[in-house]
Amino acid sequence: MSSRTCYVHCAQWPIAVARAREVALRDVPLIVRERIGARDVVRAASREALTEGVRVGMRRREAEARCAGVAVVDADLAHEMHWFERVARAIESLTPRIEIMSPGRLLFATLGPSRYFGGDAPLADRVVEVVLDAFEAALHSELDVRVGIADSRFAARLAARTSSVIAEEATPAFLAPFPVVALGDPALADILERLGLGTLGAFAALPRDAVLSRFGEPGARLYALARGYDPDPLAMGAVPPDCDESVVLEPPASRVDEVAFVAKTLADRLVAQLAARGLACTRIAILAETEHGEQLARSWRHEDGFQPAALAERVRWQLDGWLHDRQPVIAPGDVRAYQDVVAMGESGLDSTTGALTRLCLQPEEIIAIPARQLGLFGGDPEAALRADRVLSRVQGMLGYESVGTFVAQGGRTPSERVVMVPWGEPREPQRPLVVGNETVGWPGAIPPPFPARVFPEGLPAQLLDEQGEPVRVSLRGIAMNEPARLHCDVLGFGHGAVVVGWAGPWPCDVRWWDAHDHVRGVRWHVVCRKPAGGAGPGAVAVADEIAMLVMVTKGNAVIEALYD
Amino acid sequence: MLAERIRELERAIAPVSLAGIRRLPVPGELASVLPVGGVQRGSVVTVGGRNGSGVTSAALQLGAAATAAGEWVAMIDVGMPGGAGLLGGAAAMECGVELSRCAVVRNVPDARWSVVVGALLDGVTMVIAAAPLRLTLGDARRLQARARERQAILVVLESVPSVRVGVWPAEATLRMQVLGGQWVGLEVDGGGRLQVRTLDVHVEGKGVPHRPARQPGERVTLARAG
Numbered sequence: 167m168s169s170r171t172c173y174v175h176c177a178q179w180p181i182a183v184a185r186a187r188e189v190a191l192r193d194v195p196l197i198v199r200e201r202i203g204a205r206d207v208v209r210a211a212s213r214e215a216l217t218e219g220v221r222v223g224m225r226r227r228e229a230e231a232r233c234a235g236v237a238v239v240d241a242d243l244a245h246e247m248h249w250f251e252r253v254a255r256a257i258e259s260l261t262p263r264i265e266i267m268s269p270g271r272l273l274f275a276t277l278g279p280s281r282y283f284g285g286d287a288p289l290a291d292r293v294v295e296v297v298l299d300a301f302e303a304a305l306h307s308e309l310d311v312r313v314g315i316a317d318s319r320f321a322a323r324l325a326a327r328t329s330s331v332i333a334e335e336a337t338p339a340f341l342a343p344f345p346v347v348a349l350g351d352p353a354l355a356d357i358l359e360r361l362g363l364g365t366l367g368a369f370a371a372l373p374r375d376a377v378l379s380r381f382g383e384p385g386a387r388l389y390a391l392a393r394g395y396d397p398d399p400l401a402m403g404a405v406p407p408d409c410d411e412s413v414v415l416e417p418p419a420s421r422v423d424e425v426a427f428v429a430k431t432l433a434d435r436l437v438a439q440l441a442a443r444g445l446a447c448t449r450i451a452i453l454a455e456t457e458h459g460e461q462l463a464r465s466w467r468h469e470d471g472f473q474p475a476a477l478a479e480r481v482r483w484q485l486d487g488w489l490h491d492r493q494p495v496i497a498p499g500d501v502r503a504y505q506d507v508v509a510m511g512e513s514g515l516d517s518t519t520g521a522l523t524r525l526c527l528q529p530e531e532i533i534a535i536p537a538r539q540l541g542l543f544g545g546d547p548e549a550a551l552r553a554d555r556v557l558s559r560v561q562g563m564l565g566y567e568s569v570g571t572f573v574a575q576g577g578r579t580p581s582e583r584v585v586m587v588p589w590g591e592p593r594e595p596q597r598p599l600v601v602g603n604e605t606v607g608w609p610g611a612i613p614p615p616f617p618a619r620v621f622p623e624g625l626p627a628q629l630l631d632e633q634g635e636p637v638r639v640s641l642r643g644i645a646m647n648e649p650a651r652l653h654c655d656v657l658g659f660g661h662g663a664v665v666v667g668w669a670g671p672w673p674c675d676v677r678w679w680d681a682h683d684h685v686r687g688v689r690w691h692v693v694c695r696k697p698a699g700g701a702g703p704g705a706v707a708v709a710d711e712i713a714m715l716v717m718v719t720k721g722n723a724v725i726e727a728l729y730d
Numbered sequence: 731m732l733a734e735r736i737r738e739l740e741r742a743i744a745p746v747s748l749a750g751i752r753r754l755p756v757p758g759e760l761a762s763v764l765p766v767g768g769v770q771r772g773s774v775v776t777v778g779g780r781n782g783s784g785v786t787s788a789a790l791q792l793g794a795a796a797t798a799a800g801e802w803v804a805m806i807d808v809g810m811p812g813g814a815g816l817l818g819g820a821a822a823m824e825c826g827v828e829l830s831r832c833a834v835v836r837n838v839p840d841a842r843w844s845v846v847v848g849a850l851l852d853g854v855t856m857v858i859a860a861a862p863l864r865l866t867l868g869d870a871r872r873l874q875a876r877a878r879e880r881q882a883i884l885v886v887l888e889s890v891p892s893v894r895v896g897v898w899p900a901e902a903t904l905r906m907q908v909l910g911g912q913w914v915g916l917e918v919d920g921g922g923r924l925q926v927r928t929l930d931v932h933v934e935g936k937g938v939p940h941r942p943a944r945q946p947g948e949r950v951t952l953a954r955a956g
Binding site: 441442549550553554555563564567568569571572573574580584593614615616617618619620656657658667669670671693696711712713714727728729730 | 823
């Protein structure tokens with residue numbers, strides 16, 4: 167079952183919002199940045215920056231390098247949503263049933279409005295008109311409103327990229343040339359590409375039974391998308407009764423933070439209720455009542471079913487849209503009478519009149535819970551949940567940086583080969599192991615086996631030869647004397663341990679161009695035998711050899727790692 | 731409701747757990763020295779030995795056993811104050827530990843060690859930690875009881891290079907002594923490099939046939955090939 171959908175995408179919406187609020191930013195190339203995990207990435211970029219090669223998702227530093235003189239602004243989702251509320255209301259004048267995907271993107275069914283405006287293309291034009299009308303003329307050059315109309319939501323989103331209207335029944339043909347990565351599932355795309363099916367058309371040409379048996383339900387859903395259909399929701403009217411969650415806000419809330427916690431509880435309860443029946447919600451109506459009796463409603467959609475965190479986030483965004491910078495509306499009354507306000511022209515940000523007294527979440531469209539995904543960490547998802555709870559708790563006890571996991575990354579020394587990522591942050595390396603299809607090579611890297619104990623600061627030591635002189639290496643990297651004794655107070659051989667085996671020297675000269683980071687030294691593998699300690703009766707006879715990685719820089723030796 | 735019903739059914743058809751099944755199998759060479767080729771869940775294992783003899787590698791192999799089963803291991807890393815830990819993550823990866831299921835905890839003050847370990851035993855299958863210097867018998871017994879109750883495994887390291895650590899004062903199901911061994915790979919005049927090590931491991935405890943102390947334990951190749 168599919169219905170013709172109109173997808174409205176305000177491209178680079180964060181840029182438009184930033185420039186709408188700050189006039190000075192309109193003349194300079196601009197990027198909006200956000201923090202994902204440990205990285206600063208570009209959330210949106212202005213047209214000038216895009217022509218210079220900046221791309222969304224790129225690291226901020228790289229973007230700054232590509233586009234000189236670019237201004238950087240922090241992402242502010244509250245404002246983005248608040249300004250987008252205007253767009254939503256503008257389009258509501260054309261049709262009451264709009265669904266928001268995220269700030270900057272919304273969609274609606276075109277059945278009624280299309281007939282009213284005499285066709286899809288006139289509707290698309292009208293949409294652009296009303297959106298631009300909602301803003302002052304100076305901003306029109308910032309707004310890049312793209313409207314796509316097609317038989318299914320997925321196709322409409324792709325059509326919106328090029329602002330096209332796809333004729334009825336022409337959707338499969340339109341989708342055919344797109345690559346399979348457009349489906350949004352990298353794992354499936356990888357498999358399909360290796361099977362030789364690189365485009366949506368090739369995928370859609372397969373028989374449905376084959377897809378279902380090979381890829382299961384999730385694959386069948388993506389197959390439906392590739393064919394130009396919306397995946398089947400449960401039959402209309404199957405939303406279980408009394409699934410709504412509502413709460414009365416006492417005292418009335420006029421700021422988002424007052425409601426944020428309540429919103430989260432509501433979201434948790436709703437998702438739990440639905441999950442208990444084996445359902446997930448793909449479209450939800452967020453309803454609110456103000457103290458002046460206004461009723462506010464907005465529908466949000468999430469194709470994979472809302473999780474509590476995602477749902478709570480959208481409720482917060484919507485409340486941001488309704489409550490932020492509250493100023494009295496000139497024509498109070500029904501929100502649908504927005505047209506009056508638009509006619510009044512530029513009047514700054516308008517909003518609801520009163521504080522919220524009631525908040526309600528109503529599921530509008532539900533699906534059976536999609537096949538259980540393996541936990542992000544593989545293995546047993548329940549074990550992952552338990553571990554997550556405990557580790558978060560310990561993190562709270564000891565500090566954010568105290569609990570984490572290792573992530574393998576590229577590097578030369580054993581300690582550079584992993585990075586510790588605090589618990590809760592995305593497990594991303596600082597230096598990737600693989601770029602594209604190629605494993606990154608690190609010439610001069612210390613080969614495996616890797617030592618089990620590393621000393622990042624290095625333990626001070628002395629590496630001496632038979633005569634007691636420090637071991638030296640010529641400028642060409644050839645040893646001038648051989649290691650014979652190693653002294654190290656911290657490890658317990660302040661009086662020196664006998665070197666029974668050694669390898670090296672391996673010169674290393676790292677970052678010679680950087681005065682600060684330049685490291686030039688020589689590495690040795692050293693195996694020592696500790697001087698005989700008191701082995702008491704009953705102690706097992708032992709060959710007490712300790713193997714270490716020693717680095718000598720400018721005549722100073724440090725123990726970098728120990729093979730334990 | 732549906733979810734609960736499914737869980738009930740899962741419990742009903744789950745096999746009755748026998749003592750033999752309540753063990754964590756340890757893959758690899760270490761299995762040859764362990765009774766029943768694994769470690770009993772709910773038990774305490776101590777790993778001791780001199781600095782540099784391979785204590786950490788043995789512990790990492792036990793950790794690898796836990797992650798190989800799809801479960802979680804938490805390692806408490808002693809180190810320099812201010813965070814730089816001493817555990818070699820690359821070595822852990824080499825030993826077979828699945829890094830995404832291996833949590834590393836740093837900056838644990840001695841006074842809170844028991845609390846932190848107790849909390850970790852609640853949620854992960856294995857906790858690997860070096861005992862603090864002044865661990866009381868009472869705390870040790872409490873942790874032992876907690877491990878038994880949660881069917882988790884507590885691995886206590888009794889030696890960490892460059893750090894003074896304590897001994898486990900209470901009973902332990904398994905006491906492992908890692909005795910070091912010969913490195914292979916170094917050549918004359920500085921050629922070659924450290925490649926493989928064969929470790930002597932001596933195990934005592936429940937289910938292990940008693941060996942007179944003077945004889946060396948089983949030989950196990952624990953270091954990784956170059």
